[in-house]
Amino acid sequence: MAAARAPDAPVITVHVPLGDRAYDIFVGRGLLGEAGARIAALGARAAAIVTDSNVGALYGGALADALQQRGLRASIITVAPGEATKSYASLETVCDAVLEARIERGDLVIALGGGVVGDLAGFAAAVARRGVRFVQVPTSLLSQVDSSVGGKTGINSRHGKNLVGAFHQPSLVLADTALLDTLPIREMRAGYAEVVKYGLIDDAGFFDWCEANWQGVFAGGPERNEAVAQSCRAKAAVVVRDEREEGDRALLNLGHTFGHALERITRYDSARLVHGEGVAIGMCLAFRFSAFLGLCSADDATRVERHLVTVGLPTRLQDVPGGFGTVDELLDGMAQDKKVKAGALTFILARGIGQSFVAHGIEIAKVRAFLNHEIAATRT
Structure with missing residues (x-):
């Protein structure tokens, strides 16, 4: 014990x-x-x-x-x-x-x-x-x-x-x-992605706190207890408002539509990708997609990516070992996501750090254009 x-x-x-x-x-x-x-x-x-x-x-x-x-x-x-x-x-x-x-x-x-x-x-x-x-x-x-x-x-x-x-x-x-x-550093990083998520959803101050205190979270100081407790408070508040994910609770899936598609493509092989890594890439994609659509600034998307890179998390499609599949495979993975309604894709997008929202009915053509843009960027 x-x-x-x-x-x-x-x-x-x-x-x-x-x-x-x-x-x-x-x-x-x-x-x-x-x-x-x-x-x-x-x-x-x-x-x-x-x-x-x-x-x-x-x-x-x-x-x-x-x-x-x-x-x-x-x-x-x-x-x-x-x-x-x-x-x-x-x-x-x-x-x-x-x-x-x-x-x-x-x-x-x-x-x-x-x-x-x-x-x-x-x-x-x-x-x-x-x-x-x-x-x-x-x-x-x-x-x-x-x-x-x-x-x-x-x-x-x-x-x-x-x-x-x-x-x-x-x-x-x-x-x-x-x-x-004694948790392996890779698992700590993967879990930390979910900590950061709570700041990105609706608490810009907590994201500021993460940027300033992440090392204490990893080192096991009082910052770790506070990070866990604040994450639990944030999730509990959402669950109480929407226990069965019929509204606000969908915000907790920030990054997950992209992340789950990547996990499916990698066949849930933890040697290639664990859940938190998929979420980290997915959150960065969600912010870059938001910037691509003109919803948030490119600076906010860059800031999110910079922090996750600093702690050692993957942030881009090319960071998936063994490849990330094709655009069609990614779209197919998203089409099986639980957040699909009437065949239309639902994403959690952002107007800025701490300003995430549920975006229903996103056109497939826009998602395809964004993914092609991301893939093209990997070749430059």
């Missing part, structure tokens, strides 16, 4: 007020050491811990022991790491294991891992016995600031990313920021 939280170490609480489905997000260093007590307080009799082989080897057994010491019957369900695990086959495996563990509706499924585990375990919890409670214990920066909050769960289809799933809110989120100390 990770080191216990120091007595004077602060814990930040972010409340998600969703009526009878309200829950708290706790952010701080050493929280995993308190997971047994905090999870037991939910009143379940049993818990199934879903984790991957990497994270499970580090923390799974200790978490199960901590739960058992609090009187919960605990079992561990281990899946393979990587985006390919978000599949129909893995969902079947996890659901069957949850049922075999005799998890009832009042019990818990615990997602211990990154975004892949959280999405998969959350979806299994949503459909097993027509819905059991679950807890998110995110272990990556990306999952702490994004996928663990808001109740979106799901798996991938051959048609695209996250196209099969359900809205199912967690009962508790424990974000232990000390777990990020």
Whole structure:
């Protein structure tokens, strides 16, 4: 188990007020050491811990022991790491294991891992016995600031990313920021892309803060806790306004229409591209597309790109190892995106930093012209 939280170490609480489905997000260093007590307080009799082989080897057994010491019957369900695990086959495996563990509706499924585990375990919890409670214990920066909050769960289809799933809110989120100390730098950078996203959506001041404090986020200082907590506050506020993505919540997909298309083209091969990298490229494309359409200044698009380059993230199509496909392949990937309505493409575009908006009915011809412009730029 990770080191216990120091007595004077602060814990930040972010409340998600969703009526009878309200829950708290706790952010701080050493929280995993308190997971047994905090999870037991939910009143379940049993818990199934879903984790991957990497994270499970580090923390799974200790978490199960901590739960058992609090009187919960605990079992561990281990899946393979990587985006390919978000599949129909893995969902079947996890659901069957949850049922075999005799998890009832009042019990818990615990997602211990990154975004892949959280999405998969959350979806299994949503459909097993027509819905059991679950807890998110995110272990990556990306999952702490994004996928663990808001109740979106799901798996991938051959048609695209996250196209099969359900809205199912967690009962508790424990974000232990000390777990990020040993996260590979590539994964930290990928998660940081989602942090920056919240500033680009509607909080220019937070983007300013990121430019000034990103090194502290990576180093593990108090800036990391604040970055995670502020990201959670921002996402929670949007979720409360639009839980089922019928309006404002679509803003959280800034960069994702482009990014998901790139992930599909790379066949979700994490050796080539991980989600946060796709989002980083996608956000830069969204700002450059906005400038291309005359919606925002080229200076804003350049500023976004400059910051992401500074932290080591990819920002252009040519940064995708092994190639980014053709314009037609990119457009086909976008056409399968969940934000398509009546065959028209929907993008999150921007009038400036912190001024993003939902743009419906974008003409395919304009997207094609922009992508051709981007590709031409790679050859100069």
